[in-house]
Amino acid sequence: MVSPRFLIGLALSFVMLLGIAPTVAFAAAAGGDHAHGDHIGHANADKEMENPAEIKASLAIWSLVVFLILMAILWKFAWGPIVAGLEKREAGIAENIASAERAAGDAKRMIADYEAKLAGAADQVRAMLDEARRDAEHTKEEIIAEAKSAAGVEHERQMRELRTATDQALKALSETFADQAVALAGRIIQEKLNAKDHDRLVKEAVAKFAQSPSMN
Amino acid sequence: MASPILHIKDSYYFEVPAFMWRHNYESRDQVPEFLREAHPHATPEEFNKALDGKILIPQLPGVSLKNLYQSDSPLAISKFMILELVAAAIIAFIFIRLAGMIRTGERPKGKFWNFFEAILLFMRDEVARPAIGKHDADKFLPVLWTLFFFVLGCNLLGMVPWAGSPTASFSVTLALAAVTLGTGMICGVVKFGPVGYLKNQIPHMELPFVLALFLKPMIWVIEVFGLFIKHGVLGVRLLANMVAGHIVLLSIMGIAFSVEGAVSPYWGISAPISVFGATAISMLELFVAFLQAYVFVFLSSLFIGAAIHHH
Known part of the structure; x- marks a missing residue:
């Protein structure tokens, strides 16, 4: 796709050509009319005029002078400050790189520090947890032991009371039983035994009863 | 028709399209004296016709011209002299402003300024330092930078309508080559001493004494010739490139502007083609x-590098 600007440029240059060409042709034709073929402005020419390799001392010296003055001006006002500026910039960039590297090193060290600290913290937490677990275990065992001993004591007490109660009951029972037996035996024996035999028999029976251990 | 060489040579006038600069001499007395004397029989109308579009450069009092291209006076002001001043002024303006922007170590802002800074850095890092050596190169940067931009400015003025390339003249290119030669010589002499500089022209060779006695003087002569030839060619190369480019442009535009062409029925075809061609060649010229x-x-750096280092 040809851009419109290009087309306009082309059209303009063509129009210019159309405008100029007849002038050129006319001028050339007019020039041709000259009697001696002598162009105005070309008179007195020596053979150097059309020599493309001509060296004009005045232009050469002028060129040298212009160049040297330009160089002197630029040296003072442009190249010097530019070189200084470039060096300053290069130094600045080098400094920036160095400080960035320093910062990166610092950051790396800090990360290592924090990682170590984190690892330490985890260890600490583990230790704390372990300790807590140990404490808890210990407390649990203490409580259990206490409970066990308390239960044992209670049990003991209850057993003692039970034994006491049993003994009392047995005693009461044996007394009642003896009385009943005596009464019963009395009634049976009243008919066959006298009082002497009666007492002896009772005493023997009671002694035997008291000797026998509790069976409860 | 005048030789096309005259279009690219130095002259004492600027040429613009005829309608932009009309001369209205009514009598011969108004015509500049050197023209009157050169053309005793020309009428004012003929002068007007011939000089339309030619802006004559005012000359200092007492300076006389032989014709529009030649003068016997060394003080005559020519077109290339003015163009060199223009190039120098533009360069000075640009770089003094650029220096103001970056002297503090800041970076320049904008494409325009970065373009010039990029060239400066390229010249320093890719041309001067490899050719001369990092240690010495920076001392020569002002010369090389000025050379580059002065040559570039003079070259580019050839692409400006109605201006011209001062670098299409040997007077300019050889003067610039002389700057390179002079820089190398002065710095070589400062570094090695006059004798050392001259001895340094001989490449180092392991030769038996008898052979060296004969060969070395001859080689020295060849090398010294070579030194001048190298620097001369520096000027020739630049001139040849500029002249060749302008001649090619002239020839191609000549197709459109030739008298025979303008009256021929095929002009409508040949003229656009020549405009196309001239545009393309102009790109190449840029x-x-x-x-x-x-x-x-680049070559100046190499020559300077050779002058201040042992072969």
Whole structure:
């Protein structure tokens, strides 16, 4: 796709050509009319005029002078400050790189520090947890032991009371039983035994009863 | 028709399209004296016709011209002298402003300024330092930078309508080559002493004494010739490139402007083709302007490097 600007440029240059060409042709034709073929402005020419390799001392010296003055001006006002500026910039960039590297090193060290600290913290937490677990275990065992001993004591007490109660009951029972037996035996024996035999028999029976251990 | 060489040579007038600069001499007395004397029989109308579009450069009092292209006076002000001043002024303006921007170590802002800074850095890092050596190169940067931009400016002025290339004249290119030669010589002499500099022209060779006695003087003569030839060629190369480019442009535009062409029925075809061709060659010329400035400075760096180092 040809851009419109290009087309306009082309059209303009063509129009210019159309405008100029007849002038050129006319001028050339007019020039041709000259009697001696002598162009105005070309008179007195020596053979150097059309020599493309001509060296004009005045232009050469002028060129040298212009160049040297330009160089002197630029040296003072442009190249010097530019070189200084470039060096300053290069130094600045080098400094920036160095400080960035320093910062990166610092950051790396800090990360290592924090990682170590984190690892330490985890260890600490583990230790704390372990300790807590140990404490808890210990407390649990203490409580259990206490409970066990308390239960044992209670049990003991209850057993003692039970034994006491049993003994009392047995005693009461044996007394009642003896009385009943005596009464019963009395009634049976009243008919066959006298009082002497009666007492002896009772005493023997009671002694035997008291000797026998509790069976409860 | 005058020789086309005259279009690219230095002259004492600027040429613009005829309608832009009309001369209205009514009597011969108004015509500049050197023209009157040269053409005693020409009428004012003939002068007007011949000089339309030619802006004569005012000359200092007492300076006389032989014709529009030649003068016997060394003080005559020519077109290339003015164009060199223009190039120098533009260069000075640009780089003094650029220096103001980056002297503090800041970076320049904008494409325009970065373009010039990029060229400066390229010249320093890719041309001067490899050719001269990092240690010495920076001392020569002002010369090389000025050379590059002065040559470039003069080359590019050839692409400006109605201006011209001062670098299409040997007077300019050889003067610039002399700057390179002079820089190398002065710095070589400062570094090695006059005798050392001259001895340094002989490449180092392991030769038996008897052979060296004969060969070395001859080699020295060849090398010294070579030194001048190298620097001369520096000027010739630049001139040849500029002249060749302008002649090609002239020839191609000549197709459109020739008298025979303008009256022929095929002009409608040949003229657009020649405009196309001239546009394309102009692009090439733009490239050549940069390329030759680069080549000039690159070779200058090599020559300076050779002058201040042992062979």
